[in-house]
Amino acid sequence: MRGRMVFEPTDRIVVAGGGPAGLSAAEELRRQGFAGEILVLNSEPYPPYDRPAGSKGIVTGKQKPTDLYLELTPETGINWLLGRSAVDLDPVRQQVTVDTGEVYDYDGLVIATGSHSVFPKFWVEGEPGLHALHTLDDAWALRRDLQHASRVAVVGGGLTGCEVACSVVGMAREAVIIDSKDHVMDRAIGEPAGAAVTEEHLEYGVEMKLGRRVDAIERHRGRWRILLNDGKYTWADVVVVTAGERPDTEWLKESGLDISDGVLCDHALRVVGANNIVAAGAIARWPNLRYDDKPRRTGQWIAALEHGRAAAQALLAGDAEMPPVTILPRFWSQQGKLRIQACGELLPDADVQITEMRPGRRDAAAAGMLVTYYSANRMVGLVAVNAPHPFTAMTRMMLNDVPQNMELSSNIRSMRRLVNAS
Ligand SMILES: Cc1cc2nc3c(=O)[nH]c(=O)nc-3n(C[C@H](O)[C@H](O)[C@H](O)COP(=O)(O)OP(=O)(O)OC[C@H]3O[C@@H](n4cnc5c(N)ncnc54)[C@H](O)[C@@H]3O)c2cc1C
Numbered sequence: 001m002r003g004r005m006v007f008e009p010t011d012r013i014v015v016a017g018g019g020p021a022g023l024s025a026a027e028e029l030r031r032q033g034f035a036g037e038i039l040v041l042n043s044e045p046y047p048p049y050d051r052p053a054g055s056k057g058i059v060t061g062k063q064k065p066t067d068l069y070l071e072l073t074p075e076t077g078i079n080w081l082l083g084r085s086a087v088d089l090d091p092v093r094q095q096v097t098v099d100t101g102e103v104y105d106y107d108g109l110v111i112a113t114g115s116h117s118v119f120p121k122f123w124v125e126g127e128p129g130l131h132a133l134h135t136l137d138d139a140w141a142l143r144r145d146l147q148h149a150s151r152v153a154v155v156g157g158g159l160t161g162c163e164v165a166c167s168v169v170g171m172a173r174e175a176v177i178i179d180s181k182d183h184v185m186d187r188a189i190g191e192p193a194g195a196a197v198t199e200e201h202l203e204y205g206v207e208m209k210l211g212r213r214v215d216a217i218e219r220h221r222g223r224w225r226i227l228l229n230d231g232k233y234t235w236a237d238v239v240v241v242t243a244g245e246r247p248d249t250e251w252l253k254e255s256g257l258d259i260s261d262g263v264l265c266d267h268a269l270r271v272v273g274a275n276n277i278v279a280a281g282a283i284a285r286w287p288n289l290r291y292d293d294k295p296r297r298t299g300q301w302i303a304a305l306e307h308g309r310a311a312a313q314a315l316l317a318g319d320a321e322m323p324p325v326t327i328l329p330r331f332w333s334q335q336g337k338l339r340i341q342a343c344g345e346l347l348p349d350a351d352v353q354i355t356e357m358r359p360g361r362r363d364a365a366a367a368g369m370l371v372t373y374y375s376a377n378r379m380v381g382l383v384a385v386n387a388p389h390p391f392t393a394m395t396r397m398m399l400n401d402v403p404q405n406m407e408l409s410s411n412i413r414s415m416r417r418l419v420n421a422s
Helices: 020-031 051-055 136-146 159-170 186-204 301-317 388-400 410-421
Strands: 012-016 037-042 079-082 086-090 095-098 103-105 108-111 115-117 130-132 151-155 174-179 207-210 214-220 223-228 233-236 238-241 245-247 277-279 284-287 330-335 338-344 351-356 369-375 378-385
Touching: 012 020, 012 103, 020 037, 020 108, 020 301, 051 136, 051 159, 108 301, 130 136, 136 238, 151 159, 151 223, 151 233, 159 174, 159 186, 159 330, 174 233, 186 207, 186 330, 186 338, 186 351, 186 369, 186 378, 223 238, 277 301, 301 330, 338 388, 369 388, 378 388
Parallel strands: 012 037, 012 108, 037 079, 108 277, 130 238, 151 174, 151 238, 174 207
Antiparallel strands: 086 095, 095 103, 115 245, 214 223, 223 233, 330 338, 338 378, 351 369, 369 378
């Protein structure tokens, strides 16, 4: 990046996206002494809020929307434009256009527009009892419909889908998870822990239709008839689709940036092929040199906060060499009686070891289990179910285990060349 080294008090930095990544970037800019204007654009009409609580506190009615608003650091003088979407970026003129037609010049830009739900083929916008779950509005609409529902189908047995299903059962309603894998949460916690959690959820009362896909859904006498690819069907009053997320890059499609699966960044989160632009959070695809030099996205809350801070620092550093951003991806989830925690990368070619905290128990997950992933003699991934103490200790070890020889590989060097050439 032929960026600038010093930002002036007359400069403006635009932050596109007001989720955890955008918020932490904006606040870090001030912490680092940027004295100019910080303008945050956010499509949603709310201040930044705790999105993960959407599948927990809001759905169960334990929290109301205003409980989720995040505390903002007072007197930072950040200008929040809520309910306004960025619709275009011109990285040469350094301008962002918003949906009202206004054009904002910027001296620095943070791209933090996150991701949105993926909708399956059968999705019909606005149908009663058919829900996605990504925003606060989604969660609140689902909460309202759940009051009158006795049976809920959750399409997609990932982290969010499992949380919803357990919340629904906890509210004395029936829940059925439909997923193409033969166990839940495959991407989030891998096969061994996923299989054990599946058993536990069945025990808890969640019905499972696994190894199957939804072919179609039909409205019939006020309910949904859900046709599966094995020719069978099931019924539900409410259908919740949690079938994954995709980066929010629509507004960047004319920008010339590499937006194949998120915005391509270098190891310090500087956007490849642009000046004075960084990206953070679920939209950023960057090489996490803690593992390897393959650029990947990460879709977790803590990572978004850490990204925001690192991206702000990289933006203010201009051309200066920056240390690589080597965050340790991690999350936790409460599902029925299970506390599930994971950190690191569950690399497909890693050696997997399973430790049962109480060997021989049939309810291995409830009794406590640890699954560790080793690659090249390093622990690269860890999943714990009902084993919080060993998880905390081992996570500390992993946090400290940053490879020392993070030589920029040829892949990274070629990205740096691209950044420098822009
Ligand atoms: C229901 C649910 C439960 C979750 N639970 C967990 C959990 O338990 N643990 C965990 O680690 N993670 C969880 N996650 C994931 C976590 O919330 C995300 O990884 C995190 O929010 C990503 O932060 P972000 O700032 O990158 O993006 P987002 O949080 O997606 O924020 C991006 C913001 O940008 C706005 N935006 C989008 N396009 C534009 C545009 N063109 N112009 C302006 N603004 C725009 C969006 O409206 C949004 O407010 C959950 C996610 C969901 C949906």
